[in-house]
Amino acid sequence: MSQGEYVAAVYGVVFVVVLVYVAIMAAKLVRLEREMAELLELARRRAATALTDEPVPTA
Amino acid sequence: MGLAVLLALIVAPEDADQGISQRIFYIHVPIALTAYFCFGLGALKALLLLWRGDERYDLESYVAIHQGTIFGSLTLVTGALWAKASWGVWWTWDSNQLVLFLVLFLFYCAYFMLRFSLPEGARRARSSAVYALFGVVLIPVSFLAIRLAEDFIHPTVFTREGPQMSGSMFLTFVVSWSAVTLLAYVLYRVELTGKRIDRDLRELREVLS
Numbered sequence: 001m002s003q004g005e006y007v008a009a010v011y012g013v014v015f016v017v018v019l020v021y022v023a024i025m026a027a028k029l030v031r032l033e034r035e036m037a038e039l040l041e042l043a044r045r046r047a048a049t050a051l052t053d054e055p056v057p058t059a
Numbered sequence: 060m061g062l063a064v065l066l067a068l069i070v071a072p073e074d075a076d077q078g079i080s081q082r083i084f085y086i087h088v089p090i091a092l093t094a095y096f097c098f099g100l101g102a103l104k105a106l107l108l109l110w111r112g113d114e115r116y117d118l119e120s121y122v123a124i125h126q127g128t129i130f131g132s133l134t135l136v137t138g139a140l141w142a143k144a145s146w147g148v149w150w151t152w153d154s155n156q157l158v159l160f161l162v163l164f165l166f167y168c169a170y171f172m173l174r175f176s177l178p179e180g181a182r183r184a185r186s187s188a189v190y191a192l193f194g195v196v197l198i199p200v201s202f203l204a205i206r207l208a209e210d211f212i213h214p215t216v217f218t219r220e221g222p223q224m225s226g227s228m229f230l231t232f233v234v235s236w237s238a239v240t241l242l243a244y245v246l247y248r249v250e251l252t253g254k255r256i257d258r259d260l261r262e263l264r265e266v267l268s
Binding site: 001003004006009010011014021028029032035039042043046 | 064078260
């Protein structure tokens with residue numbers, strides 16, 4: 001390998017590692033977003049159930 | 060980062076001694092300094108955890124050390140490539156700075172083994188903090204090793220007389236260092252925020268179930 005190729009390899013390695021790290025973080029954020037949506041749905045269902053189960057006030 | 064790469068690969072003049080391979084300096088040294096900084100930050104957060112007892116410092120210390128190991132890996136890989144280009148070998152055990160950096164890196168790799176071998180809680184946070192604090196001793200030793208041992212293999216650019224390079228080379232180095240530090244800070248904040256949301260969601264799931 002020539003010296004220029006070593007320089008290219010160094011900058012390439014750094015670029016790839018940062019790219020992989022960002023991709024992992026992005027995948028994690030997608031997972032967190034999905035979990036958040038699931039929990040929101042669960043909380044909404046709980047709230048709806050609590051409303052229907054509420055006793056009807058009598059006169 | 061784009062400006063730093065542009066300056067390092069195109070604008071900065073070629074070194075008369077090392078030739079084109081000297082351009083590795085502009086990425087290798089900032090990454091190494093960032094790794095030291097991240098390990099130091101992790102130890103500082105660990106100290107704050109032990110001192111103030113605030114649990115949030117545990118996650119901050121962990122994320123800083125995690126960043127440190129990523130930048131540490133990059134330091135070793137870029138250093139090996141630079142060594143091969145300049146010295147003709149991937150690694151040399153004769154350079155104290157290389158060996159001490161490897162020891163520091165492996166020490167903090169073992170941090171994760173300790174951390175994940177213990178159940179989550181205050182005991183794990185305290186044990187991890189104590190371990191992170193022990194490692195901080197290695198940082199100045201590793202950083203100053205080249206000067207203490209008068210190591211002639213690994214070059215010394217920053218001496219008591221100032222940086223041994225031209226103005227444009229120094230400017231390129233400063234821009235690269237700032238870019239890598241900023242990148243590390245952004246990655247630290249993103250990872251920390253992700254970990255905090257993850258922890259909060261787990262707690263919320265437990266409350267709702």
